Amino acid sequence: MGYIDILNPSTGEMIGSMEEKTKEEVTLAMEQARAAFPSWKELSLSKRLDYMKQLREYLVEHADELVEKIASDTGKVHIEALMSEIFATVDFIRYYEKNADSILKPKKVPTPLVLYGRHSEVQYRPIGVVAIISPWNNPFQLSLVPAITALTAGNTVLLKPSEITPLTSLLIEEILTTVSFPEGVVQVLHGGKKTGKHLIQSRPDKIFFTGSVATGKKIMAAAAEHLIPVHLELGGKDPMIIFADADLERAANAAVWGAFTNAGQSCMSVERLYVEFSVYGAVISRLKEKAEQLRIGNGANDDVGSMTSPRQFKVVQEHIADAVSKGATLLCGGKQLHDDTLHFEPTVLVDVNHSMKIMQEETLGPVIAIMPFSSEEEAVRLANDSVYGLNCSIWTRDTKKAERISRQMEYGNICINDVMINAANPHLPFGGIKQSGFGRYHGPEGLLSFCHSVSVTHSKNSRAKDLNWYPYEQDQLEAIRKILHTLHGKNKKISPKEIKELYEKLMK
Structure with a gap:
């Protein structure tokens, strides 16, 4: 049996440890989930939603103490823990409380004239046991939202949160126990890579994974042996394009927040910024000034918290060093703030190009790299020059231009004169293309992604032949x-x- 240390990344303090689940415990959890599935799927949707309502009310009533624990586990400032973890989760629960019935009810569809005497419909049925493997950057929301969605659809869930944020993992288990879901319906499996491997080997009916491209490929390969469907929410190298006719002050504020919120640790973070040449100087001077004014720490009045993962901290340092060695200029930031914590200065890089890791690989840290462009065509080409395709942002006052460019962008989520906001709308499907993964969750598509779509045809013919x-x-x-x-x-x-x-x- 292994143990996972619980470290506060904003103080460097060791605050506890947690036991990892063994292979035998994962096997037992799968048996319990399969045993619980028949009765859970037959439970009426209204009764399943009663559990979701209890969960929502608990999260709202205990928001302050939950924020405190999530912040100590992740290094987030409190307002970000409240916004991106608690509020976002509650908002999605409420969305499905209001809309799940209309989404999941059977849909009548037209029947061709040649099939006269029949009528047709589509029914949505739960898949079975869903394995959810969630990440460390938004560990509460990115664990609970897919779990809630799968449970609402009538599935049972085995949730393996990230071992990098074990306190949040324990917190989720405590909350789900408090809500008193029926035995075996939703279980939390604490552990690292071995636990995740055991979970996949237990042959769930679907795997929902959020994390890196490298791990996503391994999961997909393992799942393929048993034809287990996989939903992959992977990384991003998200571009922001600012045209000369944009509202430069709003765009600069958006770029700073989009790059540095959650210490840049979001798959939707603005990591690449392309600015039309005529306003390039004006934009980078604004960004430098605003980035240097950000308050770093974990107090109530701080803006940027610490990073969460020591491993990702090293990736950020590596990407900056690679860029500088190839000619990039540090406009500001670029250093660790304290030797014993994971606080990193908000960093702005200029004189970058696409030969640098900072423009090609996911950095997932408080860094933004800026390049100028001279034409629409160049802006689109540079923004699309990536193996990733998760989110992008277009800034211009010209509506027709924005629409024209958005149709050319190779991304699953597009913002116009806004940044990173798509994921906050429960009505919108969310997901990437290219190596950012495939599948959609959130919105009606998200709920239906945890269902089998079953076609049913009824015949009214009384003829023998x-x-x-x-x-x-x-x-x-x-x-x-x-x-x-x-x-x-x-x-x-x-x-x-x-x-x-x-x-x-x-x-x-």
Whole structure:
């Protein structure tokens, strides 16, 4: 049995340890989840939503103490823990409370005229046991939102949160226990890579993974052995494009927040900034001034908290060193603030190019790199020059220009004169393209992604034989040929009444 140390990244203090789940414990959890699935899926949606309501009310009532614990585990400032972790989670619960019934109810669909005498519908049924493997950068929200969605759809859940934020993992388990979900319906599996491997080997019915591209590829390869469907929410190298006609003050404020909120540790963070050449100087001077004014720490009046992962901290340092060695200039920042914590100065880099890691690989830290451009075509080319395709931002007062450029962007989420906001709207599907992953969650698509779409056709025919059944005869061939030409031939039109009459005539 292994143990995970619990470290406060903003103080460097060791605040405890946690036992990892063994292979035998993961196997037992899977057995319990499978045993709980039949009764949970048969529970009415309204009763499942009662549990979600209890969870929502608990989170609101205990928000302050939850924020305190999440902040000590992640290094976030309190307002960010409240906004991105608690508020976002509660908002999504409320969305599904209001909309799950209309999303999940069977949908009648049209039936072609040639299938006269039948009606069709699509039913949405839960998949089974869903394994959720969540990350450390927003460990509360990115664990609970997919879990809530899967549970609402009628699945049971095995949740493996990140070992880098173990206090939040314990907190989630405590909350779910307090809400008193039925036994086996949702279980938290504490641990690292081995626990995650055991979970995948236990053959869940779906895997929902949020994390790095490298780990996502390994999970997908392991899942392929048993044809387990996989939903991948992976990284980003998200660009922001500022045109000369943009509101430069608003755009600069957005760039600073988009780059440095949560210490830059968001897959949607602004990591690359492209600025039209004529306003390049004006924008970078604004960014430098605003970045240097940010207050670093974990107090009530601080803006930027500490980073969370020591490993990611080293990636940030490596990316900055690589850029500087290749000719980049540090406009501000670039250093660790305290030797014993993970606080890192908000960093602005200029004189960068696409040969640098800072412009190609996910940095996931408080760094923004800026390049000028001279034309729309160049801006689009530079922004799309990435293996990632999660989120982008376009800044211009010209609505037609914004729409024209947005249609060319190779990203799953696009903001116009705004930044990082798509993920906060529960009504919008969220997900990436290219190596940012595939699948969508949030919104109706998110809830349905945890369901099997089952097509059902009802026949009202009372005849012993249908037109296309055995035994085949020459009359059938002629009948089908006639229907083909009548329905789909050139300049042919036929009313429902006429097809009904034709069908009945042919069946005599």
